[in-house]
Amino acid sequence: MSAYHPLTEQEAIDIASQIEEVFPRGARLSSREIGDGNLNLVFHITDGDSGRGLILKQALPYAKVVGESWPLTLDRARIESEALVIQQRLAPGLVPKVYRYDAELALTVMEDLSDHVIMRRGLMELGRYPRFANDISTFLANTLFYTSDLGMNQQQKKIQAGRFINPELCKITEDLIFDDPYTVSANNNYDEAIEDEAEALRTDSGLHLEVALLREKFLTQGQALLHGDLHTGSIFVTPESTKVIDPEFAYYGPMGYDIGAVIANLLLNAAGQSYWSKDQAARADYRAYLLETAQDVWTGFETKFRALWNEACVDRLAKTTAAYQDDYMRRLLQDTIGYAGAKMVRRIVGLAHVADIDKIGDAAVREAAQRASLRIGTALIKNNRRVASFGEVLNIAATAFK
Ligand code: SR1
Ligand code: MG
Numbered sequence: 001m002s003a004y005h006p007l008t009e010q011e012a013i014d015i016a017s018q019i020e021e022v023f024p025r026g027a028r029l030s031s032r033e034i035g036d037g038n039l040n041l042v043f044h045i046t047d048g049d050s051g052r053g054l055i056l057k058q059a060l061p062y063a064k065v066v067g068e069s070w071p072l073t074l075d076r077a078r079i080e081s082e083a084l085v086i087q088q089r090l091a092p093g094l095v096p097k098v099y100r101y102d103a104e105l106a107l108t109v110m111e112d113l114s115d116h117v118i119m120r121r122g123l124m125e126l127g128r129y130p131r132f133a134n135d136i137s138t139f140l141a142n143t144l145f146y147t148s149d150l151g152m153n154q155q156q157k158k159i160q161a162g163r164f165i166n167p168e169l170c171k172i173t174e175d176l177i178f179d180d181p182y183t184v185s186a187n188n189n190y191d192e193a194i195e196d197e198a199e200a201l202r203t204d205s206g207l208h209l210e211v212a213l214l215r216e217k218f219l220t221q222g223q224a225l226l227h228g229d230l231h232t233g234s235i236f237v238t239p240e241s242t243k244v245i246d247p248e249f250a251y252y253g254p255m256g257y258d259i260g261a262v263i264a265n266l267l268l269n270a271a272g273q274s275y276w277s278k279d280q281a282a283r284a285d286y287r288a289y290l291l292e293t294a295q296d297v298w299t300g301f302e303t304k305f306r307a308l309w310n311e312a313c314v315d316r317l318a319k320t321t322a323a324y325q326d327d328y329m330r331r332l333l334q335d336t337i338g339y340a341g342a343k344m345v346r347r348i349v350g351l352a353h354v355a356d357i358d359k360i361g362d363a364a365v366r367e368a369a370q371r372a373s374l375r376i377g378t379a380l381i382k383n384n385r386r387v388a389s390f391g392e393v394l395n396i397a398a399t400a401f402k
Helices: 009-016 075-090 119-124 132-146 154-163 167-176 192-203 205-220 256-276 280-312 316-320 322-349 363-383 391-400
Strands: 029-033 040-047 053-059 067-071 098-102 107-111 224-226 235-238 241-244 251-253
Touching: 009 029, 009 040, 009 053, 009 107, 053 075, 075 098, 075 107, 075 132, 075 167, 119 235, 119 256, 132 224, 132 241, 132 256, 132 280, 167 205, 167 251, 192 322, 192 363, 205 322, 205 363, 256 280, 256 322, 256 363, 256 391, 280 322, 280 391, 316 322, 322 363, 322 391, 363 391
Parallel strands: none
Antiparallel strands: 029 040, 040 053, 053 107, 098 107, 224 251, 235 241
């Protein structure tokens, strides 16, 4: 084992060449650093002769998006690799295979998914992914149910939760999503043109109450093992396949946070469509596809989660109390909607944005997309505790796009 240091491309090749399940002995490998996320180095190692590849992901001891002034624990690499192994067991085929984990180097060696595209990019290019809603709802239902007190031994769950104490990564979320957008913060980052919107976020006490409640739940409710950062940049897709990556933010938290992340990112792309497709009819059609996908994600999740509850619940009282299941699902829907709203707001005024909106070159069009995102996001946050059906999300979005 070597002491921690950021790998060079040659070192990445040397490590990859030892993975004999993938590369034949003596393979002539090449490496490209392809990390475009906020936090890590990612090496894509390929063998030109066999066409086979591997990904080596190494955590840096700081947040790459900000620089060395923001130190960040390397333990997140362990959390990510352990979460991937659990997710592979609970949702087979929906996460990349892990070949090796090296604790000293904070390095995970995993399946190459370069035949897939990052979903955010795919959506920006108007891609349609017929398997996505079914796959992601399976991923959500299985991973959330089977890591909760409903689906696993409740003593083992407490021990498992201990392995996923993730204070530094949770702190990023607590600050960037549940605090900074609602105050003056050096972390915030938004176009001057929407200063009025930023000011409204800072002064709306009704909104602050709802964000405080969502924040409290994020801080205190260890409901299930979450992915913790399930935006469309953490999902690889093809029309036939879905793979969830990057669970370094994994921790025991409220289930609705993961479901809300998926919904928020579909809605953010819908808000950005005024640029990506100039043709009005095509734009409306693609937005309809995104909203239908969001509905299918929720419906698929609810159906599968209820089925797991009915078939595999380990908690006697929960299993025999139908009204409890209904109450639980209602609260899950409300949390999903509240968290979806918070995730939309942070991507417009907070530190880390999304390309679906930021890459809109025309300033007026970008501003319209930002305002639409904030209208939807704040409406979802403010209404979350009142909502009784997912259809209300679609109504809120439809109103914002008028
Ligand atoms: C400092 S990290 C910024 C963001 O990138 C990650 O993907 C998370 O969403 C985090 O909030
Ligand atoms: Mg990430």
